[in-house]
Amino acid sequence: MSGQAYVGTTKRTFAQALRHLLATDYGLIGSRRVLDMLGEDVQALVEQFYPLQARLRPGWMVFTGTKATGKKAYPGQEAGDHQLVTIAWPVILPEDVQALTKQPMSKEKREQLLEERLVRVVRYGWDHPQGPVVLTLADLSVMFGADTVLVSRLLNRARQDTGLPLATKGYYFDQGRRPTHKAQIIELYESGVDEAEIALRSQHAPQSVGRYIRDYERVKLLVERGLDPSEMPSLIGLQPSVVQAYLEIIRKHQPELFIVEQRETPAPT
Numbered sequence: 001m002s003g004q005a006y007v008g009t010t011k012r013t014f015a016q017a018l019r020h021l022l023a024t025d026y027g028l029i030g031s032r033r034v035l036d037m038l039g040e041d042v043q044a045l046v047e048q049f050y051p052l053q054a055r056l057r058p059g060w061m062v063f064t065g066t067k068a069t070g071k072k073a074y075p076g077q078e079a080g081d082h083q084l085v086t087i088a089w090p091v092i093l094p095e096d097v098q099a100l101t102k103q104p105m106s107k108e109k110r111e112q113l114l115e116e117r118l119v120r121v122v123r124y125g126w127d128h129p130q131g132p133v134v135l136t137l138a139d140l141s142v143m144f145g146a147d148t149v150l151v152s153r154l155l156n157r158a159r160q161d162t163g164l165p166l167a168t169k170g171y172y173f174d175q176g177r178r179p180t181h182k183a184q185i186i187e188l189y190e191s192g193v194d195e196a197e198i199a200l201r202s203q204h205a206p207q208s209v210g211r212y213i214r215d216y217e218r219v220k221l222l223v224e225r226g227l228d229p230s231e232m233p234s235l236i237g238l239q240p241s242v243v244q245a246y247l248e249i250i251r252k253h254q255p256e257l258f259i260v261e262q263r264e265t266p267a268p269t
Contacts (some may be wrong), residue, residue: 065169087133
């Protein structure tokens with residue numbers, strides 16, 4: 001039998017079926033090449049969102065995160081507007097189960113174990129070959145069956161303990177108002193670290209690092225001019241908490257800029 005007999009068999013693929021569906025049921029007009037490319041792209045998405053699990057290790061969870069690329073999120077933007085990446089995450093490992101078998105397991109120890117697991121998952125996503133991939137606090141809450149408030153508290157504690165940004169989606173895309181990561185970046189800047197290295201260490205886009213530094217310098221300029229700190233947020237368009245964080249860093253590294261302020265403050269009687 002000639003090889004031509006198998007041509008039809010090789011063409012009975014998902015991509016070919018999709019091309020037929022688009023051309024017949026949806027009346028999509030286009031060249032065969034364009035339809036073939038569209039079918040291949042859709043198939044690639046299917047394979048990404050529904051990966052084969054034959055070799056998935058016990059305790060690992062297939063979950064869709066967001067690739068840490070692009071600009072700052074804007075109001076009304078949906079989660080799907082960012083590039084999505086579906087990977088397997090190391091949610092439960094043998095050592096986690098072993099730790100739970102140890103007695104007694106107090107509330108403090110359980111929180112410590114959860115913190116360690118959160119750090120592991122967040123860092124795994126950041127270092128993933130398809131990434132960096134970030135999750136939201138809600139994603140982590142679903143993964144671990146923990147309240148978002150607890151997840152946020154434990155991640156903040158881990159950031160303080162490790163000195164790592166441990167970026168969630170909101171943390172990376174600057175969706176929240178908390179100045180923590182901005183302060184970490186500015187501390188590196190005041191220590192003489194260049195912007196490229198700061199971006200690498202802080203796991204932030206170079207554009208974001210540059211913006212934070214420019215905002216910081218604007219606050220510093222207003223301090224030099226003796227402006228009342230309460231007027232700064234509205235004048236330069238920053239949140240009061242961010243301005244306060246920057247002022248604390250300026251006081252730490254350049255206290256001489258506040259000499260005028262100290263002289264104008266009347267001495268207590």
